[in-house]
Amino acid sequence: MELKLWNTMGREMQIFTPREKGKVGMYCCGPTVYDFAHVGNLRTYIFEDILRKTLAYAGYDVRHVMNVTDVGHLTDDADEGEDKMLKGAREKGKSVWEIAEFYTKAFFHDFGLLRCVTPTVICRATAHIQDMIDLISRIEKNGFTYVAGGNVYFDISKFPGYGKLALLDQQELKAGARIAVDEGKKNPRDFVLWFTKSKFEHQSMTWDSPWGRGYPGWHIECSAMSMKYLGEQFDIHCGGIDHPPVHHTNEIAQSEAATGKPWVTYWLHGEWLVMGKEKMAKSAGNFTTLSTLVEKGFDPLDYRYFCLGAHYRTQLAFTWEGLSAARAGRMGVVDKIAQLRAQSGHPPASPTGKALQYMADFETHAMDDLNMPRCLADLWTMLRDAEVPPADRLAAALRMDTIFDLGLSEAREAEVVPDEETRALLEQRELARKGRDFKKADEIRAMLLARGIEVQDSPGGPKLRIAAGQRRED
């Protein structure tokens, strides 16, 4: 199976060829654990999970490494501002270690609810300080650093090709066009590898180093940990679209300055989740978390389905209407799967006949730079095709779901998880029924239907389903 991926390095579609046959080393920049992840952050991790599952579908054995940033990430990616962890700790009245532990757990909880597969290696920055010190020493030995004002800087003028990933303007880089905020820097784009002095003296996380007691710059952790767990050269590096100009540019400079070898072959970046016209961001305050979605009655997988509806390289606008439509879509698939299961008994091990053509279309689209919107369309067309025997449709859908991962193999029936208002209406309806006020009970049933929810009374109590009118045609 030939997999095509859009490589940010060189800005072109390329056929994926791993360094080692059948194996893939993949590094994903992980969360900074100073607060809850918002659904924008989570969109990036869903894209990376789809990538991982597509690679597995294509037959690769994937080694997936993700870091957890629990030190050194300043509020501005380019060395300015305060440490995000410190700021978070101060605002929440906790120690940095406490908030790191709390938000790491919260992050992986959301990650699991979205059915993202746990990375092969999860590495915390604070557990790898010695690896970072060793790497900085190598970069220093190779002549790419200078010390100023107590901090160790990377000297970008010594690294030919700096900024290649982000197509940074070479003339501008030489001129150092931006006014340097940090007086220690020779060029404003130089960046800190190790801080012993910062504007924020209350830094509580510090370690001894050859340059004095201090803490690492943000970028060095990804170079140190990715190479530790994947080797000095590996296949894929991913992250959000904010990373090419600063973070990933600096990671490349550090890693290649240390080893003298080309570092990563394929660079993939996920586009923003936006709210209105703005990127969803904690700093802008326009963010929503997965638990808010759940409180409003959505299943985390509704959000996964919502993300599958847009290609990872296009912006996706978050709206509640869009999320409701995704919920109806996902429920429609789940319903259909339940029907097919009832019709077909046990699915055959693999699809046959016309279902194979649908599988081929699906594979073409998945292997075409993870075109999930087209893949979803393939799934729907197949599910609706009455010419394909139910057992084949079921088998093909379950095989497709190894990439979508909407939990279809466990799906039974599209039940609704009621939100608070729905619960209140249901209670009122039960009271009315008990009081034999059937007129009122029916009125409430109609109110629920207007909200897109169908009530079915059963011996075990009322069951909720997405109303037929809200389901996608099948």
Ligand code: AMP
């Ligand atoms: P952070 O925890 O702030 O380091 O961000 C974690 C990841 O989420 C990074 O790869 C960011 O690029 C990504 N990210 C942040 N905001 C958004 C957004 N609105 N949409 C998609 N990805 C985002």
Ligand code: ZN
């Ligand atoms: Zn990184």
